[in-house]
Amino acid sequence: MKVLLSAYACEPGKGSEPGVGWHWAIEIARLGHSVHVITRANNRPAIEAAIGAGGLPETLRFHYCDLGLRWIRLTKTWLQSPYLYYYFWQKTAADLAGALHAELGFDIVHHITFGSVRLPSRMGELGIPFWFGPLGGGETAPPNLRKHFPLRGRIADGLRDLSNWLIRFDPLMHRSFAAAERILLKTPDSLWCIPARYRHKCVATLEIGIDPSAIAVSGPRPAGRDKRVLFVGRHLYWKGMGLGLRAFALALQREPDLRLTMVGTGPETRRWQKLARDLGIAHAVAWRGWLDRAAVMKSYAEHDLFLFPSLHDSSGNVILEAAANGLPVLCFDLGGPGMIVDEAVGRRVSARGTEAEVVQRLADALRLLLAASPAPADLAHWAAQRTWRSVVTEIYAARPPMKA
Structure with a gap:
């Protein structure tokens, strides 16, 4: 099977989202699939160093794209908003995905990072089976335990809850959920953020594993x-x-x-x-x-x-x-x-x-x-029993590996 993986964050030797993107890419390829990863160009030096060190699957390929320096300065430096940059990057990644699909003909496209119920993906526009996630961010601190929060924490968590509630009115998230064949959730706690009409697509699964x-x-x-x-x-x-x-x-x-x-x-x-x-x-x-x-x-x-x-x-x-x-x-x-x-x-x-x-x-x-x-x-x-291999296999076992 040919898999196109959208991994905005993907870098060897890192934890959090970059580690998730990296390990999922490797383990999907090790299951016998042909994997093409779209990621940011600033991840290229670390990725190429890892490739040079050897030991990676031969069926793993990386494709890099980024916005121009002007956009980086505008969104990250002047506006102090990496997530705004991420929104614009999605359009560039979608254009590259379309060109790669026209050339290679993928069987599935999978958006892996960022994995948030509040951040959309444009990978569903390819018109092939689209997997979205694992997504998190719907987890909430119980109201009974917020009393000890500092004032800024109580405000931040209140705004976070409001942001999650507003997902149901976000047209970009609706487009992403509607296009998805499967919506993967990091925990069942995020299910309430998914509009009811899409919840039948949701599967709760571990996002992380251990080496x-x-x-x-x-x-x-x-x-x-x-x-x-x-x-x-x-x-x-x-x-x-x-x-x-x-x-x-x-x-x-x-x-x-x-x-x-x-x-x-x-x-x-x-x-x-x-x-x-x-x-x-x-x-x-x-x-x-x-x-x-x-x-x-x-x-x-x-x-x-x-x-x-x-x-x-x-x-x-x-x-x-x-x-x-x-x-x-x-x-x-x-x-x-x-x-x-x-x-x-x-x-x-x-x-x-x-x-x-x-x-x-x-x-x-x-x-x-x-x-x-x-x-x-x-x-x-x-x-x-909770290695990266077992985590990824649980999701991809339903799909047969690529035939030689």
């Missing part, structure tokens, strides 16, 4: 040392560590040997540090800032539990990484983390009820998971 080479079976944690909890991520209000710190404080009252390490920085760093002082737990919390990848891997081996109380993440790459390195995961039953984590790898905590009830529930789960964690070998086995 098998990143799976490490760790040894048993040293006996007698402090019990160590780890958070890795940007310090943003919706990452939930305002609740996480409160829960840790409750758990610390019962188990004084607990310690928490915070990796990362962001707008909420100072606010969270003040909260730790106000809660009387500053002595038990270490603030490490951003670490390089080797240091993060070392941190996984030095801790006992990964705490990730995010309130509206669509994915959760760091969860797979933590589990692959032997750390059980504690999260809310929300968004991507709530879809990824099960009892084999950790605990999902209900986000329903009052804030005090949710914080207490999170504290109790933290202590229980530390007392009875999955074995490192079991965590490695769990991660091995």
Whole structure:
């Protein structure tokens, strides 16, 4: 089968959207399909370096397009809007897609990045089967847990909810949904954003996977040392560590040997540090800032539990990484983390009820998971079932590979 993949973000060695575009392209080709990828020209140096290093499928080809420097300056520099640039790029990509289809005759076109329920694609204009997604962004923080948000966070989340509600009136999104044969969603939480007439096309599927080479079976944690909890991520209000710190404080009252390490920085760093002082737990919390990848891997081996109380993440790459390195995961039953984590790898905590009830529930789960964690070998086995290959195969198994 000949597949045309639209991947605005596609770059080796990166996480988030660029990593999604890159890994899906590779794994679709490894399934035996002929894959042609349309991506931005600024991704070309990294992609060509990866091609030069070897090991990529021979049936994988890349095509690059971008707008002129004037458009980049206008949308990104002067207007400070990368998404506006993305809208204009879609027209250029659609023109290139039409020319490639006329020459090569694709069986399917798949828009992979950006994957947002608020951003349209013009790939459906080719008139061949069109797959759209996985799309995210419909995940919302429960209203009962927004009280601890800073004012700007409450405003931002309110505007985000309004933007998602307005999708039903967006003609460009209607065109994209109407043209799609399949609409892939990162989580079921985004289904409410899809107009009702298109929901029969929707399938919830994992967007992210783990590289098998990143799976490490760790040894048993040293006996007698402090019990160590780890958070890795940007310090943003919706990452939930305002609740996480409160829960840790409750758990610390019962188990004084607990310690928490915070990796990362962001707008909420100072606010969270003040909260730790106000809660009387500053002595038990270490603030490490951003670490390089080797240091993060070392941190996984030095801790006992990964705490990730995010309130509206669509994915959760760091969860797979933590589990692959032997750390059980504690999260809310929300968004991507709530879809990824099960009892084999950790605990999902209900986000329903009052804030005090949710914080207490999170504290109790933290202590229980530390007392009875999955074995490192079991965590490695769990991660091995969630590789990029298995994620992509689940979607493409319904279509036969290209015939020689």
